[in-house]
Amino acid sequence: MSFLSTPIDLVGTVSVWDAQLKRATNSFPIYSNVEVYVGRDQRRCNHVVDDPVISNIHLRIYTIIFDRENPDEVAPLVYAQDLSMNGTSWNGYPMGKGKESFLLSDGDVLRLSPKLSLHFRCAVQGKEDCFDMLQMIEMRVFEDQYSVTPQKLGSGAYGQVHMAFKKDTGQQLACKIVDLRALKNKVVREAEDQHSRHFKEDAFPPNRNRLLVTRAFKKSLQRKIQEKLDVYSREARILESLCHPNIISIEKVIESSNTIYLFQELVTAGDLFSYIQYKGGKLDDIEAAVIVRQVLMALDYLHQREIVHRDLKPDNIxxxxxxxxxRVVLTDFGCARFVRPTVERMSTLIGTFDYSAPEMLKSKQGYTKAVDLWSLGCVxxxxxxxxxxxKNSLTTDPTDLSRERDLEKLEADMEWNKxxxxxxxxxxxxxxxDEAKRIDVKQALNHNWFTNPSHRVEFEALYRRAIRGWKPRTHKGSLISNLGSLIKIPEQDSAPMQTLCSDGYSRVDSGQSYAAEEIPYQARDSSTPPVSQEYELCRGHSASMSTTLSDPELPPHCWVGHADTRPPGHPHRNQDRDCFCPDPLEFILQEQSSHMQTFSAGYGMT
Incomplete structure (x- = not known):
């Protein structure tokens, strides 16, 4: 379904729930291009509620569309912002007046007062099977700290970005999930194709030559896989070292041999590309200057630390x-890297063609941090x-002459646009x-577009206001953890160890097989002795699960290990989930061992 099929598109519905009457009293629609204000003020609010506890303007609901030309890639994102005096809660977590907006998912509850709540439903349901079985098992390991929801924020070559939140505070985050298995498989496929072509070209090489080629292939394949893995590990380590109001803030990184989960701040108004569309296609000089100056502040911070971003574009701002x-925030450090000052040049062709500096095409010559300044010029x-x-000049005619023609057109466009x-x-x-003649980040910040006497003080004041609500990260110690280190292994005498048998069922020492539907759920309070991890895995839902979740049956919180016992027609029922979900520690170790054995056997490394 396209979200642009009508002039005004329905993105959700809000029902007003009365706690005293125990029913919904009315509802109102949420459209993609209409902000909704909820409160008692009849003049300023789209939806008026009669409750003395509720503020005149209590809540703001608005929608962000990332890409209006490709709206089906990421569904419209609906946000709620608390403007009240007495407070609003999101699924039981306090939102806080004047703080960041909260992204709404299907089934979310906004409590305005002891009497009234708002229940949000999405107009178009997202895909339920957004996580595969292994990812859902891995998420169970850290589900007491972070919950990753099906709400999709974006996607890339090897993974997706989903909304997540901290279980103790409700703080919303963006979780970038990198599927290392897909990355490894692609490297293997490409290497196999190259290997096959080699033998086709040399149809009958001597056995000794064939053996040497095969050995060289194995080493080359291992090296290529490690190089690809290092790229994603490098992104996490670079972000861990950064703390700046105009650079995305990292919360936590959890790594396994199969997946990287990168939790970072959730920025709630879309990217610069969608902002330009929201503004009508372009910005005036002052608006553009405010944004360019903030990006320069981020680049200045990076370049001082000998870090080059290499993929600066509107989508990453x-x-x-x-x-x-x-406040604007520079994100996506997947192409970023450290460089040694003065002596090291990079040569990898990376980034986005339309915003890449000309020297990036000349791999023999190499390039420096100056590539970020060219990209900023394009932005x-x-x-x-x-x-x-x-646009497209790199792919159709990647020459300086072609770009000179584009520069002439740009000059005409700037003159035409006054x-x-x-x-x-x-x-x-x-x-x-010529990168040697291109201005650097310090010179750009001192350019008279920002420093002329009539605007300098105003720009500095604007920047202070923009970053006023930003707080530096206070976390001490490493932000990067291995998934295995988070697994809580119970004491041996606390419960019999669960094992995975050949028939695919989990058995305890007695030999009895447990299914989720056979063990009734019993809520327990703090006085109830803790139940072992193995026993918890046999439950339909974890007894320690937060009651403030939007829907406790959304992945990864639903039990995927047995046949779905939910009634037909349940929105999250899935008839295909009839496989066993083993203990996370055992499964992850088995998966790693199996992967290595398969990889080694396939290439004669055993």
């Missing part, structure tokens, strides 16, 4: 608000003109073919 002068041009200056001289001058100095 996030907006904390749709209001003018909001600035997009902000000012609404068009990418070097871009002021200061802004045009900065763009020209950023989009210089």
């Amino acid at each position: 996030l907006m904390t608000s749709l209001a003018d002068g909001c 600035a041009a997009v902000l000012l003109t609404g068009d990418i200056p070097f 871009i002021r001289q200061r802004a045009r001058d900065l763009v020209r100095k950023l989009l210089v073919f």
Whole structure:
């Protein structure tokens, strides 16, 4: 379904629940391009509620669409912001007045007062099977700390980004899930194709040559896999070392041999690309200057630490608000790397073509941190003109002559759009073919677009206001953990160990097989002795599960190990889930061992 099929698109429905009457009294729709204000003020609120505890303007509900041209990639994201005096809760967690907005998922409950609550339902349901079985098992290991929801925020070549939240505070996060298995499989497939072509070209090599080639292939394959894995490990380690208001803040990284779970701050107003669309396709000089200056602040921080981003583009710049002068955040450090000053040049062709510096194509020559300044020049041009200056030039005609023609067109576009001289001058100095003549980040920050006497004080004041609500990370110690280190192994005398038998069922020492539906759920309070981890895995739901979840049956909280006993028609029933879900520790260790055995056997490494 396309969300742009009608001028105003329905993205959800909110029901007003009366606790005294124990029923919904009415409901109202949420549309993609209409902000909804809830409160007692009849003049300023779209939906008026009559309750003395509720503020005149109590709650704001709005929608962010990431890509209006491809709306089915990520569904519209509906947010709620608490504006009240007495407070609002999201699924039992306090939202806090003036704090970041909360992303709403299907089934969420917003409690406005002891009497009234709002129940949110999405107009279009997302996919339920967004996590595979192994990921759901891995998530059970850290489910007491973080809950990863099916709410999709984005996707990439080897994974997806989902909304998550901390179980103790309810703080919402973005969780980037990198599927290392898919990455390894792609490397293996490409290597196999290359290996096969080699033998086809040399149809009957001597046995000795064939053996040497095979050995070389094995070593090359191992090296390529490790290089790919190092890229994603490097992203986590770079982010762990950073703390700046204009750079995405990392909360936690959990790694296994199969998956990386990267938890980072949830930025609630979409990316710069969607912001440009929201603004009508382009920005005026002052609006563009505020954003470009903040990105330069982030690049200055990175370049001082000898880090180059290498993939600067509107999609990787996030907006904390749709209001003018909001804080902007640089994200996606998958292409970033450390460089040694003055002596090291990079040569990898990486990033996004439309925003890549010309020297990145000349791999023999290599390139430096200056590539980030070229990319920023492209971003600035997009902000000012609404068009990418070097669209498709790399793929159709990757020459300096082609780009010179594009620069001439850009000059004409800026003149046509009546871009002021200061802004045009900065763009020209950023989009210089010779990196040695291109201005660096310090020179760009001191450019008179930002430092002229009539605007300098205003820009500095705007920046202070933009970052006013930002708080530096206070976490001490490493933010990166191995999944295995988080598994709580029970004491031997606390319960018999659960084992995975050849028939695929879990058995305890007595030999009895347990199914989720055979053991009734019994809620326990703090006075009840804790139940062993093995016994908990036989339950339909964990007894320690938070009661404030939007829907306790959403992945990864549902029991996927046995036939689904929920009634037909239940929104989360899945007839296909009839497989056993073993103990997380045992399964993860088995999966790792099996993967290594298969990999080794397949290439003669055993």
